């Protein structure tokens with residue numbers, strides 16, 4: 701099968717485009733790569749954009765874009781998707797830097813765009829704001845976790861990294877422990893979008909920077925059990941939750957285990973089903989407040 705190998709960007713509807721653009725540029729420290737009438741493209745990497753903001757009535761993550769390998773056949777990928785009875789469309793020049801994409805919807809209605817990156821943009825990392833390495837993962841509340849997990853594995857080639865009991869799945873499409881995660885809570889909506897920082901020192905700077913700019917943490921800093929990443933969550937001006945993280949587990953795909961770390965309890969640490977236990981959420985012990993689930 702042809703597997704997607706990287707998240708390229710996430711697309712969000714947001715009521716106040718200017719305010720949210722300012723948050724991404726001045727607070728998170730992404731570059732404003734392009735601006736059209738009601739759409740803004742933001743990036744921090746060799747990708748032209750990692751975040752797309754569109755003016756919309758309600759803040760929500762409405763789209764996810766993934767890359768397939770440069771030598772993969774986009775037409776064959778489209779056939780692979782269609783073989784599951786999924787309606788696809790082929791779009792020419794759908795966004796800046798993307799010449800052709802296969803577009804379809806996941807079972808909860810999020811638009812999925814799959815493409816091959818044929819040009820790099822070599823954008824400079826900013827000097828102001830938090831300045832993450834990249835968009836790392838997007839997490840969703842879902843009504844049916846088994847159904848959506850199977851969809852991403854069967855149609856896009858994701859792999860299951862870990863589960864928390866039977867209600868929270870963590871899926872990878874590359875070396876990072878998770879690029880998507882789905883928590884069954886009864887409704888389909890965005891949970892959080894996560895940006896990768898360098899290390900603990902960068903997390904520390906980011907928490908102080910957020911505080912100095914009026915952003916209070918919702919949960920963290922802590923270290924998740926599942927994925928073992930350092931984490932800190934805050935809310936963007938449009939109400940959506942942003943996670944900053946570092947030290948996420950990385951898998952050695954051929955050997956089937958995560959790179960060993962001193963904070964692992966299993967040695968080697970392999971994909972597994974974790975018990976619903978506070979340590980799966982935060983090895984350092986502090987649980988999230990109700991505000992995290994709003």
Ligand SMILES: [Fe+2]
Pocket residue numbers: 837839892894943
């Ligand atoms: Fe996360």
